[in-house]
Amino acid sequence: MERIWLTVFALTAVVLQTTLVPVVAVGGIAPDLVFLLVIFLALQRQSTLGIWAAFILGLLQDIGGGGLIGLQAMLLLTLAYLAVYLRKKFFQENYLSQILIIVLFTFLHQFLTFFWMNTLLDTGFAFNRWLLMALGMSIYHCLVGPLLFRGLGYFIHSQELPRHPNREPGLRPRFYRLGRTGSR
Numbered sequence: 626m627e628r629i630w631l632t633v634f635a636l637t638a639v640v641l642q643t644t645l646v647p648v649v650a651v652g653g654i655a656p657d658l659v660f661l662l663v664i665f666l667a668l669q670r671q672s673t674l675g676i677w678a679a680f681i682l683g684l685l686q687d688i689g690g691g692g693l694i695g696l697q698a699m700l701l702l703t704l705a706y707l708a709v710y711l712r713k714k715f716f717q718e719n720y721l722s723q724i725l726i727i728v729l730f731t732f733l734h735q736f737l738t739f740f741w742m743n744t745l746l747d748t749g750f751a752f753n754r755w756l757l758m759a760l761g762m763s764i765y766h767c768l769v770g771p772l773l774f775r776g777l778g779y780f781i782h783s784q785e786l787p788r789h790p791n792r793e794p795g796l797r798p799r800f801y802r803l804g805r806t807g808s809r
Contacts, residue, residue, distance in 0.1 A: 630780045631666075631674075635682055638662045643689035654761030656769045657734075659686050663701050664730055664770075665777050667708035679705035693746065700737050704730055720771050727770040728763045735759035 638658040646655045659682050667675030683698030690697070708730065739755040742748050 631678075634662060634777060634780075635678065639682060639685045639689060642686060652761070654758055654765065656765035657762065658769075658773075659683070659697075660701065660704075660731075660734060661727070661766060661770050661773050662777070663705055664708055664727065665774050667705040668712045668726070669774075669778065672709040675705045675709055676702065696738075696741060696745075700734060700741070703737065704734055707733075723771050723774055724767050727766045731763045731766050732759050735762060 638661075642658050646658065649655060663675065663679045663682060666678045679701035680698050683701035684695070686697045686701075687694045708726075711726075735755060735758055739752075
């Protein structure tokens with residue numbers, strides 16, 4: 626059942642990204658649903674699944690978007706490797722850490738796009754335009770990302786990795802006030 630949901634979400638993200646999202650873009654800035662799905666899979670699932678999904682979805686996005694074939698696949702693959710490497714270092718249930726991860730990866734994704742577009746295609750894409758795009762996409766991703774992560778987590782249950790590496794599965798989190806000493 627999980628594979629069916631993954632396939633449905635992946636195809637929906639690619640179709641929406643190539644058809645509907647460019648229409649609702651504000652000033653040329655729109656959320657990247659494929660990027661958010663790849664980051665979710667790389668953080669929440671097995672490393673091989675996130676990496677393969679990044680490559681395949683990147684190629685589909687390149688083909689559907691009409692850009693340079695392989696650019697998005699390479700960028701998403703790079704980000705998936707980095708997310709897999711960092712996934713045990715972040716508390717993934719916390720919305721603040723999710724937003725921090727999303728902003729960090731959005732800026733990195735936009736910077737790599739800016740770098741490769743100027744290097745490979747010599748487009749003359751200005752730095753201030755890149756910064757505006759990165760800020761706009763970060764705001765979009767901060768609003769959409771945690772909701773998407775929560776919705777995907779509802780349908781795709783992770784059994785291999787506990788949500789927090791320092792907590793055993795099945796235990797409820799305990800919250801302590803700062804400055805409190807002694808045992809509970």
